[in-house]
Amino acid sequence: MEETIRFELNGKKTEILLDPKLTLIWVLRTQFGLTGTKFGCGEGICGACTVLIDKVPVRSCTIPVREVAGKKVTTIEGLSINGNLHPVQKAFIEHDALQCGYCTPGMIITAVGLLLKNPAPSEQEILHGMEDNLCRCGAHVRIIKAIQSAAKEMKGGKLS
């Protein structure tokens, strides 16, 4: 049965009529055309599909769209504001923290979520926070460096 679901998507109030059981990842990708959220496993294991729901990283392949009703969803497309990249995005470019780039949106969103909770994480805390995001290309070393430098950058109140 279709229902109207209302939520905030990348800063904009949104409503959509659909089957509320549809998985968030496919609704974002298909209904909203936000294809930056990637499908890697569909089982909540790889992290490629991670989005922020009320500032907390969540695997969009594991939850039905009805669960975001009344909440704020941020995807990779919603991180930069008016073309200004988020410090984590900038740091990923500066440190070349990607190869094929397929894990990248999920990595960045997870990192943003981590920094929102803990603005000055230790290396151990970063490793721990990123542990469940998989990257097959082996960009890990640079991802850590990028997150560290973004953390430094963001501590001047630049946190979005």
Place this chain on the structure above:
Amino acid sequence: MKKTGAGKTVSSGSTERAGLRRRDFFKLLGAGIFIIFETWDSFELMALPAEQRRALPADFNAFLWIAEDGSVSCYTGKIEMGQGIITSLAQMMADELDVEMEKVKMVMGDTDLCPWDMGTFGSMTTRFFAPPMRAAAAEARTILLQLGAERLGVPQSQLEVKNGIITDKMNDKNKVSYAELTKGKKIEKHLDIKPNVKDYTQFKIVGKPNLHQDARLKVTGQAKYSGDMLFPDTLFARVLRPPSHGAKLVSADVSEAEKMEGIKVVREGDFIAVLHKNRDKADEAIVKVNAEYSFDEMKVDDKTIFEHLLKTASSVNLIASKGDLATGRQLSETVIDSEFYNSYVAHAPIEPHTAAARMEDGKITVWASTQRPFPVQETISRELGIPLEKVRVNTPFVGGGFGGKSASLQASEAARLAKITGKPVMVAWTREEEFFYDTFRPAAVVKITSGMNKSGKINLWDYHVYYAGDRGSDTIYDVPNAYTTSHGSGSTGPKAHPFGTGAWRAPGNNTNTFARESQINILASKAGIDPLEFRLKNLKDERMIGVLKAVAELFGYTPAKNPSGRGYGIACGTDTGTYVAHIAEVKVDKKTGHVQVVRVACAQDMGLCINPEGSIIQMEGCITMGLGYCLTEEIQFQGGKIDNLSFDAYELPRFSWLPKISTLILDKKDQPPQGGGEPAIICMGGLIANAIFDATGARLFQLPMTPARILEAIKKIG
């Protein structure tokens, strides 16, 4: 290597390309300067499978286009899957032409726009695609200079080019840009004069670190992959899969699936698919198909596979021979026999095989995550009975390949369904399908008999590799009596593997280097000589010696007999023309068998390095990825049934595994560039096995070195 084929100019309208007539092609591109060149026929030398060895067609292989606005399009059938050629090819193009890097636009893997290419694998882009591309760029520059001289009314020798602007050295107001020159003109030029390619001293962009050109697209989610090619009426498809390789469909009842609203069921013989505009609904429908199978599988599993392979190997191929084995034995004080094994390993890219297909006016366009767009185009044309020029395969960004995105069954499936339904179709494999249909790195066995004299000089080397292939099997050491034999890598004889196998990042070389470098340390330890010293003693190849010394310095290595308890490992090898050596330090928990790799140093001699930043990234990637096949990655199976079909059951390297990585690229600007995407992964098995031995005194003969295998090896030594 001889260059042939270059120098021909194809005139407008006279030649047909697959997909587009030449005439249309010009139309498509508009005005500009055209340089056409063909590839070297050096591929013939490379012992490729017959299918890939096909004579290059008369159509040109690569080209560039300078548009009216001065931008330079570089068309290549190669694809970008994370190896960074979107940057390194652009660097070379920019340097040859003297334009800014930002002006170069890479157009990759589109069968309508790009010249035929057999595929992106084997680290061949820089070695074999780049030289003719650079020659073309050099030629274009020459033509532009000639035009510039005419326009500016001064001799060519009085001109200089910078950022695409030709300037009179005597009068810097007298200048003209490439854009002004090419405007409205289309010029064709023969390449019958030897193109004046720059040498490394003239490079301004090549050899300097350059960040990935595609990075901004990738960090903002704008980069398009095949799965992102969605249309308003796209149908998501799920295809019915057998439970195991070798299972045959006996019957299928699709009635329950058909009852679902909006579901379309397609059935053609054994091929059954369900389609819906929502992916979730297609997922739901496919499990409602009630299917029965008959089973006729091979009776082999992950335990018995090695025995099976040794029995099955019927083809024998002598790779190299030197001296005489009997003599070698006589000259050896100590003779050691070893057997090494490695399991099947998955490619496991984070992007599963994906393809979108759309049929319009009898022409089908397919966007596929593939390393081989042109062979995919040919397959679709053949399978669907659509003429080649009516099949366009497009390759957006590919989310990792590592050799695994070659066969690309998903592209055929999407094309077939788009043709049947008349709608755009998306086939995006689930993780389970991705594991199931992967063409795994083959399980393999290596047997080595080697001998040395009292002072540790190796005099005997009898090397037999089964099913890995011969890449990297050569004796890199200076051994007077050495034989290398490869068994069973051909496709003749009884079936060896219960499922598909194929090329996996540096195919064959991971297995061979693991075996060879382990055996070298076994000898060194027996001789009571430090393993680095032992290698240097038995090596003559200066480049190999060079990388070993470099890595020792980088690591801060001090010699010691193994096992020293320090947990130091060393290994070296060659791949795609590149020399590489690693030293690592590990910690082994003797109670649990858990290994933590503390640090890895790696030195690489790859000749001229086009993009040092990109190459270092590849080295880091190789080291990180390589830890997986060292420590955890192996396919568990019974017959054709694969047991680990998820990331839960098949463990990839994670953040917590990360060693400190230090890398060094030797400055060899005057040498031709060699492969960079694969070499640094080949040593990982031997490196970590040797480090574990140094830490514990226990020798591991099988990859991956799981905690259980490590504990067993520790138990053996008591």
